[in-house]
Amino acid sequence: MTNFINNRLTLHVVFVLMLFLNPLALYAAVHQEAGNDHGKMHDTVGNHLHETPVEESIVEKNIPVSEGVGVEENPGGFIPLETEFNDESGKRIALKDFIDRPTILLPIFFYCPKTCSLLLANLATALNYVPFTPGRDFRVIALSFNEDETPEIAKRAKPNYMKILTGNFPESQWLFITGDKKSIRQVTDAIGFRFKKVNSQTFVHPNVLICLSGDGKIIRYIYGPSFLAGDIGMALSEAQKGTPGTSIKRIISFCFDYDPKTNRYVFSILRISSIVIFVSLAAFFFLFLRKKAKKEKTEK
Numbered sequence: 001m002t003n004f005i006n007n008r009l010t011l012h013v014v015f016v017l018m019l020f021l022n023p024l025a026l027y028a029a030v031h032q033e034a035g036n037d038h039g040k041m042h043d044t045v046g047n048h049l050h051e052t053p054v055e056e057s058i059v060e061k062n063i064p065v066s067e068g069v070g071v072e073e074n075p076g077g078f079i080p081l082e083t084e085f086n087d088e089s090g091k092r093i094a095l096k097d098f099i100d101r102p103t104i105l106l107p108i109f110f111y112c113p114k115t116c117s118l119l120l121a122n123l124a125t126a127l128n129y130v131p132f133t134p135g136r137d138f139r140v141i142a143l144s145f146n147e148d149e150t151p152e153i154a155k156r157a158k159p160n161y162m163k164i165l166t167g168n169f170p171e172s173q174w175l176f177i178t179g180d181k182k183s184i185r186q187v188t189d190a191i192g193f194r195f196k197k198v199n200s201q202t203f204v205h206p207n208v209l210i211c212l213s214g215d216g217k218i219i220r221y222i223y224g225p226s227f228l229a230g231d232i233g234m235a236l237s238e239a240q241k242g243t244p245g246t247s248i249k250r251i252i253s254f255c256f257d258y259d260p261k262t263n264r265y266v267f268s269i270l271r272i273s274s275i276v277i278f279v280s281l282a283a284f285f286f287l288f289l290r291k292k293a294k295k296e297k298t299e300k
Contacts, residue, residue, distance in 0.1 A: 069204050071191075071192050071194065071221060073192055073221050073247055074191060074192045075219065075221075075244035077191075077217070078217055079095065079099075079187055079191060079212065080095070080187065080216075081095045082096060083179075083186050083187055085178060085179040086150075086151045086178050086179065087175050087177050088151055088154040088158050089151065089155065090151040093175075093177075095216070096216075098139060099139070099212060099215075099216055102138040102211065102219075103138060103139045103141060103211075104139070104140045104141070104211055104212075105141045105209065105211075106119060106120070106142050106143065106209045106210075107187075107205070108120060109149060110142075110157040110178075111149060111153055111201065115207060115225055119207055119209075119227075120161045121164060122224060123227055127169070130232050134170060134174075135172075138239075140174040141177060142175070142177070143177055143179075144176075144178045144179075147184055149178045157176060158171070158174075161174075162174065190218075207224035207225050209222050210222075211236060212239060213240075214242075219235060219238050219239045219245060220235040220238060220246075223247070
């Protein structure tokens, strides 16, 4: 009976300690759901719309960006390599004719003055520091998801980003491709890329690139608008092995929260501190009970 009372008192003491020592955890528990939902709505959409350069940007709040827009990750899945597109020269190619080694796929549209241009420029900048040789070790595809765009538009866009690349990056190893609606949907559906066409020149879409293996397997998702050479290098390494990895978004969304004011991720001190404190208390509780059990066994 005495042992039972002592154990009950121990449990109450530990519980009180958790309440007093971990107010951050309680706060996080109460507010985590709202924070996660907020992040889910913003982290891949990018808080922007795209239009032709000659028109004013539509204010974001005029269109519900969260409905049907985002990424449903499909690591380990395959893209349809039989699908055909036109490269920037107008040549008709099947994806299988180009994707025969690790390949970076960036869905964008070319006639876009804002984030799509930023995505392409950021990718080109990051590629300068990737520790792999273009052509030999990997290839790149910029895929327009606007079926109204033509090879001529792709051809005009390509030089703007090729000139960002330093060193010897063969133009033939970065394709700018366009296609019809059916072909585009076959690929975007396979990678789980959900975008919304508002009108002929306005889209709401996620900011993400996908790393593929040489047989078209989806290896990793890396979310923009900024891309790190280290993340791309790691994804290409995994693509060489054909092993899908954890997406950068999943790691970010666990340790970071989205700040809509700055359009950036901020370190989630609440979530991390609560985890550290809970783990520490759990370890203390486990060791305490273990020591207590040994002591009682010795006394008997």
